[in-house]
Amino acid sequence: MNDTAGIALTGVSKTFVGRGRTVEALKDASLSCPPGSFTALIGPSGCGKSTILRLALGLDSADTGTIAIDGLTPEKATKGGVTGVAFQDAALMPWRTVRRNVALPLEVLGRDVKAAQDSIEALISMVGLGGYEESLPGELSGGMRQRVAIARALVTHPKVLFLDEPFGALDQILRRQMNIELQRIWRETGSTALLVTHGIDEAVFLADRVAVMHAGPGRIVEVVDIPFERPRSPDLFTSPDFHALTDRIEGILHGK
Ligand SMILES: Nc1ncnc2c1ncn2[C@@H]1O[C@H](COP(=O)(O)OP(=O)(O)OP(=O)(O)O)[C@@H](O)[C@H]1O
Ligand SMILES: [Mg+2]
Secondary structure, three states, rough: OOOOOOOOEEEEEEEEEOOOEEEEEEEEEEEEEOOOOEEEEEOOOOOOOHHHHHHHHOOOOOHHHHHHHHOOHHHHHHHHEEEEEOOOOOOOOOOOOHHHHHHHHHHHHOOOOOOHHHHHHHHHHHOOOOOOOOHHHHHHHHHHHHHHHHHHHOOOOEEEEEOOOOOOOOOOHHHHHHHHHHHHHHHHOEEEEEEOOOOHHHHHHOOEEEEEOOOEEEEEEEEEEEOOOOOHHHHHHHOOOHHHHHHHHHHHOOOO
């Protein structure tokens, strides 16, 4: 096992058995993400992407194989505030203001929220929500809510950041803006990032490596290196090299 990796999965399998149905959600999945790297996971619905995240967060346990997060077990990493996570539906507490939603992981970990107030304010402004600190989630747009979720994921200054389709609900224009924002935020924080996405463009724009998965059983079939220099500008989206890579990944997704 590679203990020095930011994220290391080695031979991870997970089968769900229930109500006459057995699903091999993951079969022998291995993935090693260097510290500070950005990896995207892409694959069809049901191929085990969220399962990888849930196992890496210690929300569920693998049947076989090992997972190390910054050299720790997933449970220890989560309890120690090593990991931050943002899910697809933002999952904000509707009765909490933006400021108090962002502070939530600190409360859960029993940290001093007052002492972290400056860093909370800085995060809120980093995701472009300065002035909305006292707003409730119901008063924000979908994109703004997702930015709150990203600020919340970052509030513990996690070494490892998990993002499960954080921009799933956004239109194409806002999604592009958020991709550029996320690149900037990730570069500023220096965290090891693992992003689940259905967007090939988004994966290639953001990631150092794209891990392509297939379903039935869920597995990683290929990891594609993305060589573009950083910071990447929006012009990349229209470059021929970019399209060559998205086409290649599309082919792998379709088993070609
Ligand atoms: N708690 C569970 N109990 C039973 N089956 C589960 C459970 N969690 C996931 N599965 C099954 O495992 C498989 C993988 O699910 P997972 O949520 O990881 O897919 P995914 O790749 O994230 O898909 P999507 O892109 O739709 O979010 C699916 O077939 C799903 O039905
Ligand atoms: Mg999922």
